[in-house]
Amino acid sequence: MPNKRSLSALDALTAAQTVEYYFDRAAEVIDLPDADRIILKRPIRELSVELPIKLDNGQWRVYHGYRVQHDNTRGPCKGGLRFHPSVSEDEVRALASLMTWKTALVDLPFGGAKGGIACEPQRLSDDEKQRLTRAFVRAIDDIIGPQRDIPAPDMNTNAQTMAWIMDEYSSRHGYSPAVVTGKPIGLMGVEGREDATGRGVQILVEAACPHFDLDIKNATVVIQGFGNVGSNAARLLHQCGAKIIAVGDATGAIENEDGLNIPTLLEHYKTHRSLKKFAGAGELDSRELLKIPCDILIPAALGGVIDADIAEVLQAKMVVEAANSPVTAGGDKVLRGRKIPILPDILVNAGGVIVSYFEWTQNLTAFRWKVDAVHHELRETLIHAYDEVLRASDEHKTDLRTAAYAVAIDRVATAKRMRWLS
Ligand code: NAD
DSSP: OGGGSOHHHHHTSOHHHHHHHHHHHHHHHTTOOHHHHHHHHSOSEEEEEEEEEEOTTSOEEEEEEEEEEEEOTTSSEEEEEEEOTTOOHHHHHHHHHHHHHHHHHTTOSOOEEEEEEESOGGGSOHHHHHHHHHHHHHHHGGGOBTTTEEEEEOTTOOHHHHHHHHHHHHHHHSSOGGGOSSOOGGGTOOTTSTTHHHHHHHHHHHHHGGGGTOOTTTOEEEEEOOSHHHHHHHHHHHHTTOEEEEEEETTEEEEOTTOOOHHHHHHHHHHHSSSTTOTTSEEEOGGGGGGSOEEEEEEOSOSSOBOHHHHHHOOEEEEEOOSSSOBOHHHHHHHHHTTOOEEOHHHHTTHHHHHHHHHHHHHHHTOOOOHHHHHHHHHHHHHHHHHHHHHHHHHHTOOHHHHHHHHHHHHHHHHHHHHHHO
16 A cells, blocks of 8 residues: 555655556545556656767767657647756656646646656757757657647756757658747747746645635745746746745755845846845755745755655645655655645646647647737636646545546546547
8 A cells, every 4th residue: 555655665766656656546536447547657658769969079979868658648748858967767757647647637638748868958058959959859750749749848948949849840840830839939939838837836826825824915935946937936926925035946045034026036047047146135055945934835946855854844834846746755745744735746837738738729720829818728727727626635535636636537547438438
């Protein structure tokens, strides 16, 4: 029984095993037949590729890349592309299955996939990144496409990376903007995609606050990660009146118990690419960031940062998983024991894929979405999914993560049975 495992055993689960553990927990709750469990846990395809790149100094180096397609029952596979030294087959497999449950939970006509290249993007020039991205697209060309698998940005990739993907794929298949989302606005990208994940975080925090006796206007917030997701969540929560009292990233952490001036911090970050030496805050040991007393703790950087030990000591009233898998299975168990609610990743960071869906429809129909419509539909979609999660949580008397997985797994399993019986 998964719930009987010790905390250290739970913390030792790999990323993919952790998602399976959550899957099993939800499968029990909805009494999912064994056949569905066997089929839905495993990815449908895993591709591992070698990418030889000539560096700017004339030397050659071979990078490893992965594309895992977890499920395509409800539509083409969909999922981001990550550049990071810690990228591994196991991590990409976990992230691909999270995408299946995320797209199903918010009821998009997509399955789940993920890609990654193990590299140190900060050490690569733009030209080297471009060569690496194009080599990856050539290597996975057979398995992607507007009706097969549609990549998007993730850690250390951005609209520029997506433009290279679109160009490389189009050079073989003809003009194909719908092969990738998160593109620049001038290249059939959709307005509102850039900050969609952070906006989704803000929408859900705002919706959840009243359920957990918090008032967003006075809530104190700590955010780990000041990249695309973390910085946009900070900006939008600050606009709602929340007090962002500390933020951290790979360069360090800063705090101000009266609340950071986020617009000024964003200007500082744009100039210095670092949180350090910001006049309106004191510096903080990064390891202490997650333990600061606050109402809302938002991990928006790496996976696995809240393990059982951190979960025992953190002093937040609610944990909002803006990153993918920031809480280990051990951390999840401790937080449930402490009755600290966790808003789960497959709900919280779904804003990006929701607006990616709008971009995909824009590309298929060649009709441009207006930004007000993007914001409106994003909110509607997320709030509907959140209500479904709350209902499932009440019905099954279970935590929000298990409820979210239950809704998603039931949706995919039902669709799979319809396709197989027809
Ligand atoms: P990003 O590359 O824009 O930013 C990552 C941030 O994490 C940076 O601020 C970086 O400094 C910080 N970071 C890296 N290592 C760190 C460390 N050791 N300690 C503290 N901070 C560290 O990436 P992003 O797009 O903002 O993605 C962040 C998370 O959100 C990831 O887990 C990603 O999978 C998830 N996510 C992103 C999107 C999206 O649309 N971008 C969508 C869904 C989920």
